[in-house]
Amino acid sequence: MRRAIMIGVIFMAFVLLTGCWDRRETNDLAIITGVALDKNKEGQIELTAEIHSPGGSGNGSGGGEDNNQGGVQSTVLQIGKGSSIPEAIENLNEKLPREILWSHAEAIVISKAFAENGISDELDFFVRHPEPRLRSYVFISDGKAKEIMALRPSLERSVSEALIKLAESEVLMKATLFDLMEMLKGEQGAIVLPMIDKLSPEEGQLPSESIAYIHRSAVLKQGKMIGVINDQISRGVLWFRNEINESIVTVEPDEADEIISMNLIKGRTDLVPEIDGQSLKMTVKIVTIDDVIQNQTSWDLKRLDKLKALENELVQKIEKCLTDTLDTVQKEMKIDIIGFGEEFRRHHPKKWKKIKGDWDEKFPTVQVDFDIDARVLRAGKGSET
Amino acid sequence: MIEKGKISALQMGLLMYHAILATGILFIPATVFNVAKQDIWISPILASPLGFLSVYIAYKLNKYYPKDTIMQYSKHILGTFWGKMLGLLLLLLLITSLSVMFWQYGEYVVSEFLPHTPKSVIIGMMVILCAFAVHGGLEVLGRLAGMVFPVFFLLFLVIIILVLPDVEVKRMLPVMENGLMPSLKGAWVLCTWFAQFGIIYFFLPFLTDREKGLKFGMLSVLVVTLTLVVTNIIVIWLFGNVTENFNAPFMSASRYISLAEFLSHLESIVMAIWIAGTFIKLCVFYYVVVIGTAEWLNLSDYRSLVLPMGFLIGVFAMQVFLNSAEAAEHFRIVSHEIMDTLVYGLLIPIFLLIVAYIRKTIFKHKVRRTN
Structure with a gap:
């Protein structure tokens, strides 16, 4: 009898040993590496997510050359639209077969038009959500943010990676999400963020092969962009x-x-x-x-x-x-x-x-x-x- | 005496350390920041006398009745009827308190780490685990605390050291921008935590080295204060006025760590610390509730009460608040208006001590008769 109970208990333990309830397998995830925020003409938010494509990198020996001549891209872009960021994300979710993972979104690019309308309310999402990291770098793009995301840099695997490296080189301004929050909370709410621009493509280059670089800085007051200062x-x-x-x-x-x-x-x-x-x-x-x-x-x-x-x-x-x-x-x-x-x-x-x-x-x-x-x-x- | 086991004074100190700090280390910085701003590190120092006082009063009472816990000497002091009534009040407060702690544990784990796991599973497993430990008795709890503490402390230090590259001392300035008032208000919030030291009255009778009870009790309060001061300073150095954006700033601090690009996302370490500490905390209060009830009912053994009590608490913990707004309302009331921990940790013992003092010194002969 005692043995039967013991065996019963052990088998019950098996039920609990199957793994975590909240498990997420890597091949079920869409890992977002960068986010671009735009506002379109109807006033809707367009959230462009740069998603790491598992097929594109580390695919055997040819991995390093993928990004060049029309090889498999290491990232894909997907756009979600909505009147707020969560809505845009929901819209994005509808288009993606996989579950979104935010914790690697380390570059956030906000378009100038978006920033001029105010960013403090929208940033709330990135702060409140447990996944995005406070160390993500924030940039303002001169033109449309999604155009920056669409670039294919030749040295790095993706635009966001290139942007992160640019910010880390500390040649010009850099600001993380945390810095941004601190500036917003400061006495004056005066903020400076790096701006990114793209070089016009050189002769013989495809437009998407030009590079993004940090050029000038955007000045924001109370979350609204009011001006630009030069390098x-x-x-x-x-x-x-x-x-x-x-x-x-x-x-x-x-x-x-x-x-x-x-x-x-x-x-x-x-x-x-x-x-x-x-x-x-x-x-x-x-x-x-x-x-x-x-x-x-x-x-x-x-x-x-x-x-x-x-x-x-x-x-x-x-x-x-x-x-x-x-x-x-x-x-x-x-x-x-x-x-x-x-x-x-x-x-x-x-x-x-x-x-x-x-x-x-x-x-x-x-x-x-x-x-x-x-x-x-x-x-x-x-x-x- | 129901409890046959004995613990050392050091083990008692460690038990109390976890009982106070386990939840505090996560939630205290944010709660205190709301009122004290960049002076949050002063508040624990200002609130600590209350902890010392609670320990001292429990010790004094224990001197009068060395072999009894509060359930028994409240009868000696107030007479059987009023003693039982007071005991009932105490038990009700402790049971509510414990259920809220279980809820807090479940809520935090669900909201931060396992959003899709039902809360009943998380709370239920913890109740079962605690029930095992409590069933083992006081000695088991003492050993557990001794085992968890070094790990807890070491990992705590690791986190502090890893955060250091990002701190900026000037975020702490100006010290006392608005005078002493904000930090005093913060200290008032902290009273809820420090008053919990009062439950030491359940452990003092079971010490092997009784004369050291006071010393280690005080030491425990001191170490808790120091840990809180260090945590608060680190949080304010790291986050400055952004602290209010986080529920659990210490957890966010561990998330913020990023060394040499690969050493990052260390929140699981904090989670491990926190679960281990919370486990001890819940066990301590669970044990107190169980042994209190057994003594209140004059049972000969408390072990038979462990499972029924666990069931009661588990169900209560799952039903106690319907949503986070209700919980927030509750925490506002208990930390600003009716402070339940202050009642069971400080007011009841003070009351008992005064009555006992009057009976012992002024009506000496009467006491002898009732005893």
């Missing part, structure tokens, strides 16, 4: 936000006609806000270390006085870049994308409460001082002509 200004904004990691600075000293190029090794920015009665002051402290990578001038950089002169040139160059940025951001656009408000809040919480209300008027009046310490550590070998 130089974007770099200035990166300086202010202490996010600069990659930069090549070229100076042209007055005494020498030719140019010297330097590569940024390290750049660090500290914003020191001061409130003195009614006037607001911000001191921008920058420490930067650069290496010389090209010297076309006749300067012998092994000499201390020339190196000092070069450092001076570097300081002036950076200061110029920053004042240009301020002219655009602070005086023209009047939008605090360089994080001044946050710094005032963090350093002077009591006084900040008084000026918080009319920060929009106050921001252009903030006086900015620079304190730049630039050092050139290595002059490189190079030829001394």
Whole structure:
């Protein structure tokens, strides 16, 4: 009897051992690698999903060449339409034979037209859903977002992969979904996002073979896109936000006609806000270390006085870049994308409460001082002509 | 005494650690953030005295009646009728509390990890598992806690270390932007958790090294406070003002980890930590409910009550809230208005202690007669 019960119990355990209730097999999934959001003329949302195609990659030895001459594509595109993102996804689901998996959607491209109408409400989906990741990169596309997704990059397997790599290279602006949320929640709701553009195809190339690249940055206020800043200004904004990691600075000293190029090794920015009665002051402290990578001038950089002169040139160059940025951001656009408000809040919480209300008027009046310490550590070998 | 087993004071401390922290580690940062903003890490420090107080009062009561749990000495202190009434109140509070905990467990697992699995399966399996452990008795629970704690703590540390590359300390600034009030309000919310330390009164009589009971109880409160402070600091360093977007910020933090592109999606580690801890927590309260009921009914053994009680709690846990709005309403009430844990963890013991003190010191002879 006892044995019979034991056997019964063991067999009952088998019922539970069949596996998880919520199992999902990889070959039943449509793995989304990138998403593009557009708004069409009727005001509907068009969600273009870039879906990893299992047949396209890793198919034996020929895998690497697939993307080139009309081989099997490693990704497929599918469009869903609807008045909201969930509806568009449902529409997409109707067209897809497989279940959608969001957790690998690491590039989100939003079209300019979409962004001009406001993105904060729509982003709610990506935040609330347990699958999409906070580390997904967000971009604004100059034209239609789905056209970007339709490109076939030659180096990477898919556009989203290429975009992710571009963002990670940190040459220009990058923003993850988390950064975007943080900027939205910030004191001002001022946001900068990288914009992507596509190169016009070169002769003999198919239109889809051109590449997408990060070019300029989009400025959004309260979730609505209000303007665009160019690459130089974007770099200035990166300086202010202490996010600069990659930069090549070229100076042209007055005494020498030719140019010297330097590569940024390290750049660090500290914003020191001061409130003195009614006037607001911000001191921008920058420490930067650069290496010389090209010297076309006749300067012998092994000499201390020339190196000092070069450092001076570097300081002036950076200061110029920053004042240009301020002219655009602070005086023209009047939008605090360089994080001044946050710094005032963090350093002077009591006084900040008084000026918080009319920060929009106050921001252009903030006086900015620079304190730049630039050092050139290595002059490189190079030829001394 | 019904319980034949004995646990060490250290094991008791570990049991209490899990009983408080298992759910807290996930939900506390978000709940406290709603009121305390970037000062959430101050709130546990401000709320911890309540935990120390609960432990101290339970210890004092235990000094008066070293061999009894609260069910028995409430009779000695208040007389049979009122003692039983108080015991009934206590049991009702504990049973509701336990059912809500089971519901919370089921709800979280379903909403975050297994959306298509029926909740009855998830709650039911946990009830059965806990029933096994509780049936094993107090010694088994003590050993379990001792076994789970190192794993819990190690994985907790792993997560903290892996999150570090992404933190930014300035998200914590300005400290006390709006004075002390927000963090005090946060501390008030935390009282619900710290008051639960009161249930230590069910374990103190079963200690092998009784004189260390107070020490390890206090130590447990201290470690819980520290863990909460560390969790809250990490969450605020990582997420800043975005914290309010997450139900369980610590879980989202583990999701956010991405090292060298391949070490990512570590939420399963947190889930493992959390399930192990929650299992201990549920066992502790389950045990308390079972042994409390057995003592209340003057039974000679509590083991026969384990399964019926589990059934009752399981059914209650599945039916307790119909939707998340109802649950939210409940949690708002218990954490702001009628704080049930404060009643059973602190108010009832304080009341008993005052009455006992009066009887022992002012009417000395009377006590001797009733005893």
